[in-house]
Amino acid sequence: MNTDGPRVLVVDDEPNITELVAMALRYEGFNVKTAVTGRGAITAVSQFSPALMILDVMLPDIDGIEVLRRLNGAGNKVPIIFLTAKDATEDKVHGLTVGGDDYVTKPFSIEELMARVRVVLRRHGSETESSKLSLADLELDDDAHEVRRHGHAVELTNTEYRLLRYLLINAGRVLTRSQILDHVWHYDFGGDASVLETYVSYLRRKVDRYDPPLIQTVRGVGYVLRTPRK
Amino acid sequence: MNTDGPRVLVVDDEPNITELVAMALRYEGFNVKTAVTGRGAITAVSQFSPALMILDVMLPDIDGIEVLRRLNGAGNKVPIIFLTAKDATEDKVHGLTVGGDDYVTKPFSIEELMARVRVVLRRHGSETESSKLSLADLELDDDAHEVRRHGHAVELTNTEYRLLRYLLINAGRVLTRSQILDHVWHYDFGGDASVLETYVSYLRRKVDRYDPPLIQTVRGVGYVLRTPRK
């Protein structure tokens, strides 16, 4: 297994979450370690020296904010993506994004988290990858959170953007419905899988009205983004 | 019997299923072990250390999800293909394709399962194997779910695709009707065996219109895919 990508430390007291996130990160080639407590996080940072930490604000012993404070106190500048519950803590975390850190509210979707991971790593210079993705005359810019088709800017909602992004990253590869649902929708989404169809329909209307239709249905399997074949 | 291929562990409480799957895997050169309980699966993983596990979600003692959780907890990263009933479980299995794991709903066809096995092993293991199969000027690309003949893309339905894929994997080997029906159709397919002829006819029309005809009938036995011999 590939473990020579950037090191990422994942800290949460729920093993379900750390596992989910760790698996997704490993799959993308990151070198991942996990911890379940604030204290564990601090030791892991000094031993593992990760390029990025994903840190739950709510932890059994020392909370995430305090972990950040202690690390800063010790001169440790590792960038952090905080995980927070939707309610509470809102204001506490708000002041945190100033330092280039970021936060994601639970429940999040994997695509959303991965997008933030890339943005933060890019900002901190450890990645030279550009923030732009494209296929034919479709362009997507992560930093600007902007999509263009045929030169025209297209307004997308959050979910539409995540869906398009996931399709674009995997351009040319057929994605199954469950792959898409698992990556683009919140990890505890338990609803009707037909939302996906609704959103594909939205996307087509917004970005696929120009000529070569790029979003293709593979009946009985899933969807692909690609230039039409002869 | 060839047992030096990758190790695969098959776990299901119905012996019919484990046997069916085990036989198909052995036939393709895998080294197979089976288990009937969640506990059995966990011990087997540590003793047999398989490259892949095929795991029923519904088990008498510990369910499949819990098995995954415990293995992960113990730092065991074996990739998994889950087997699930079509109804229910939708939400339980949800979120599993994130780490590169996958699932197949019962009743499945062997060909479908084998395709997933290859995909998962390719993703997790040596990147060496490509997702492409070919014979003469016939090409099949699993990632894109795309077939080309003589350079031209060919539109195939799902069943046509599975059939062609099965013939292509076994190119040069004569397959009997029942082998084909057992592999390409769902294992509880109870219909008329003449569907196969219909589908061979469809395939010939779509992919075998170019010159050297590759799909050959072996009268009284079955079909082969091969370049015609002089």
Added chain:
DNA sequence: TATCCATCTCAGCCAATTCTCAGTTCCCTC
């Protein structure tokens, strides 16, 4: 509280796919 907007649910419609069946053709044997 009222309003807006993103998200999700659902049902009706349409089209593609799968399967059945019957008539025809092909091939082997005698």
Added chain:
DNA sequence: GAGGGAACTGAGAATTGGCTGAGATGGATA
């Protein structure tokens, strides 16, 4: 070359899968 079994193919019935419009829900904002 006749007969019979096997395979091929076309037509259409049954089923499934996917698309879309309309509207419910719920969170955010003013």
